[in-house]
Amino acid sequence: MAVDQAVSDELKSVIVQLMQADYLRDFNLGGGTNLAIRHNHRVSTDIDLFSQGVVGVERLRAISAYFRSTFKDGLLGLLEENFGDNQMAFLRVNVQRNGVPIKIDIIQNIPLLHPIETFDNIRLINELDIGALKLVSAVNRGTQKDFGDLLLLCGLYSLERLHTELMKRESMFIGKEFGTIFNVEGLPRGLAGDLSALGNFNRATDRKSESNRLILTENSIIPGSWPELGLRWAGIVEAYAKSKGLRFTPPSRKRRWKNKGIGL
DSSP: OOOOOOOOOHHHHHHHHHHHGGTTTTTEEEEHHHHHHHOOOBBBBBEEEEEEOHHHHHHHHHHHHHHHHHHHGGGEHHHHHHHHTTTTOOOEEEEEEEEEEEEEEEEEEOOOOOOOOEEEEEEOHHHHHHHHHHHHHHHHTTTTTHHHHHHHHHHHSOOOHHHHHHHHHHHOOOOGGGOOOBBOOOOOOOOTBBBGGGGOOOOOTTTGGGGGOOOBBBBBBBBOOHHHHHHHHHHHHHHHHHTTTOBBBOOTTSSOOOOOOOOO
């Protein structure tokens, strides 16, 4: 069945509600839902909120209390992760609205290079920041959704631009103070000279994972289906790597990669 709406009314209403919460004033919407609001290219069902600095465990506890008091019966689950570490703590929340389940990740200490944009009362992380972070997600997690979002962004900009943004981030945000749940040491991730990890489709080809599935909207600007989209992405990475003298040797699909389960 064709889908014409990337972001459901229920999902958008929860996002707007969270944007208005004082406890979440330092958090902005990133990830695929940000892009889906802008471009209506694929179905998105979750919310990724990021702060640019460390808000700390006490603020996250206050946010937990906010969810419990505000969503009440609509709160399906709440996990306080790494709460023994002020910098690495984060929240994973599951709510429902009108029967629609929504997963929310609230993550701290993700600095940005570009100003926040506002659309329909939603604070949106800039697409170029998202593009750089999506490259990290493709390496850490590598779902069909990650590669679909990267194809969208490469059509709007280019892989060279996204890679340059990532290299800029990694030259500026180095050290323990920039450590996150995605990169505890706060050190460069190894995409400077070798792009091979961007061709790992082990997670993307996992048919057992419903959360992995890429559902494009009827008028998506990235029409196609998996695995065609994966082949298109691999071609883009290979061409870019060749033009810059970078390595690109995709890993064998038999190799098992650790899935961190969280995207950017």
